[in-house]
Amino acid sequence: MKSTLFLAAAALALAGTVQAQALDGAKLYTEKTCVACHGKDGTKPLTPEYPKVAGQNAKYAERQMLDIKSGARANGNTAAMKGVMHLVSDAEIKALAEYLSKLKP
Ligand code: HEC
Numbered sequence: 724m725k726s727t728l729f730l731a732a733a734a735l736a737l738a739g740t741v742q743a744q745a746l747d748g749a750k751l752y753t754e755k756t757c758v759a760c761h762g763k764d765g766t767k768p769l770t771p772e773y774p775k776v777a778g779q780n781a782k783y784a785e786r787q788m789l790d791i792k793s794g795a796r797a798n799g800n801t802a803a804m805k806g807v808m809h810l811v812s813d814a815e816i817k818a819l820a821e822y823l824s825k826l827k828p
Contacts (some may be wrong), residue, residue, distance in 0.1 A: 746815060746823020755810045757819065760803065765826045772800055778828030785820035789813065 724803030752758055752765075757776075760769045777783065790796035792808040811819065 730742055746818035748818045748820075751811070751815055751819050752822060755815070757820075763787055766828065773803075775828065776823045777826035779820075779823050781820045781824035785817055785824050788816045788820065792816070 760773055761776045762768050765779075766775055768775055787796060788808065788811075791801055792803050792811075794805070797805075
């Protein structure tokens with residue numbers, strides 16, 4: 724019984740690590756609907772008022788997304804973006820920011 728518990732705990736710990744490493748920015752970008760508004764490769768936003776996000780500084784993009792999510796950043800255009808921010812965790816935001824920073828503007 725004890726060893727079964729230990730195995731279960733080890734499996735859980737392993738699953739946690741795998742999940743943390745498996746955050747794939749490119750996949751998240753499509754899965755979390757980002758592509759719908761910011762366009763393929765972050766270069767073709769849905770409307771001219773939406774920002775191009777390709778090649779953006781990763782730290783900056785992460786901060787903007789966290790601020791939009793928390794409500795610290797709120798202007799005329801923020802509502803559209805804020806509406807989907809419940810779909811992403813802080814860790815996913817970081818992975819997305821890193822992915823965006825590597826795209827060609
Ligand atoms: C419904 C449309 C929509 C969706 C979906 C959307 N965004 Fe946005 N996004 C916007 C708009 C509009 C802004 C500008 C917000 C503002 O002006 O405050 C923005 C802002 C941003 C910014 C900040 C840009 C800057 O230069 O400050 C980043 C980074 C970003 N989005 C990435 C993402 C990612 C990653 C996703 C997917 C999780 C996503 N967006 C989903 C519309 C959207």
